[in-house]
Amino acid sequence: MIINEVKFMGSFPKASESPQMEIPEYAFIGRSNVGKSSLINALLGRRDMAHVSGKPGKTQMLNYYHIDEQWMVCDLPGYGYAKLSKKHRTSLERMVKGYLVRRLQMQCAFVLIDSNITPQAIDLEFVNWLGSKGIPFVLIFTKADKPKKDKLEKNVEAFQQKLLEDWESLPTHFVTSSLTGAGSEEILSFINEVNEGFYQRK
Numbered sequence: 001m002i003i004n005e006v007k008f009m010g011s012f013p014k015a016s017e018s019p020q021m022e023i024p025e026y027a028f029i030g031r032s033n034v035g036k037s038s039l040i041n042a043l044l045g046r047r048d049m050a051h052v053s054g055k056p057g058k059t060q061m062l063n064y065y066h067i068d069e070q071w072m073v074c075d076l077p078g079y080g081y082a083k084l085s086k087k088h089r090t091s092l093e094r095m096v097k098g099y100l101v102r103r104l105q106m107q108c109a110f111v112l113i114d115s116n117i118t119p120q121a122i123d124l125e126f127v128n129w130l131g132s133k134g135i136p137f138v139l140i141f142t143k144a145d146k147p148k149k150d151k152l153e154k155n156v157e158a159f160q161q162k163l164l165e166d167w168e169s170l171p172t173h174f175v176t177s178s179l180t181g182a183g184s185e186e187i188l189s190f191i192n193e194v195n196e197g198f199y200q201r202k
């Protein structure tokens with residue numbers, strides 16, 4: 001898929017106050033610092049459209065990007081950033097979960113998982129919550145330029161094994177690096193297919 005125009009639509013505190021357009025939308029979610037904003041920039045081919053930071057907790061609102069007047073991306077705040085106060089963390093969690101439950105045009109949540117580490121309870125809990133709510137999602141293992149190949153494969157497999165403790169089938173997954181661009185093309189063609197389905201049904 002070729003991307004010509006990306007428009008930043010703004011930052012909003014709630015799904016109910018966000019721009020309402022009947023176009024397919026994709027959400028990027030995952031632990032703070034997992035690489036959501038970086039991956040959005042890599043996919044959209046824009047170096048600094050979404051704000052990237054070495055410090056976790058950079059994205060604190062729902063940020064919307066409108067692509068070629070056809071589809072939307074929402075960059076969500078990360079979950080599980082330990083340095084925020086409990087109150088602040090709870091309010092971000094409410095924002096994220098409220099968005100995921102209410103945003104009907106959201107076609108698929110991309111749940112980002114750090115490919116460098118073994119399965120984390122907080123990620124498994126989040127994925128299980130999505131499943132329990134029937135929210136469509138796929139997994140994206142990020143920062144694949146960092147681990148050695150066998151470690152990467154081991155971490156991906158371990159995460160899937162954990163999911164199989166609760167679920168009968170595994171969600172689609174992608175392996176990406178925002179540094180090398182690995183996985184971007186696959187994700188864009190996935191989005192393209194879902195977009196085509198959406199517009200055919202209309």
Ligand SMILES: Nc1nc2c(ncn2[C@@H]2O[C@H](COP(=O)(O)OP(=O)(O)OP(=O)(O)O)[C@@H](O)[C@H]2O)c(=O)[nH]1
Nearest residue numbers: 032033034035036037038052053057058059078178
């Ligand atoms: N090596 C490597 N580093 C990455 C990659 N993606 C992101 N990073 C780094 O990870 C850090 C966090 O990236 P962000 O894109 O800001 O992460 P985020 O998930 O949006 O973080 P929050 O908005 O705080 O939740 C930055 O220092 C990035 O440069 C990647 O694919 N490879």
Ligand SMILES: [Mg+2]
Nearest residue numbers: 036037058059
């Ligand atoms: Mg971010």
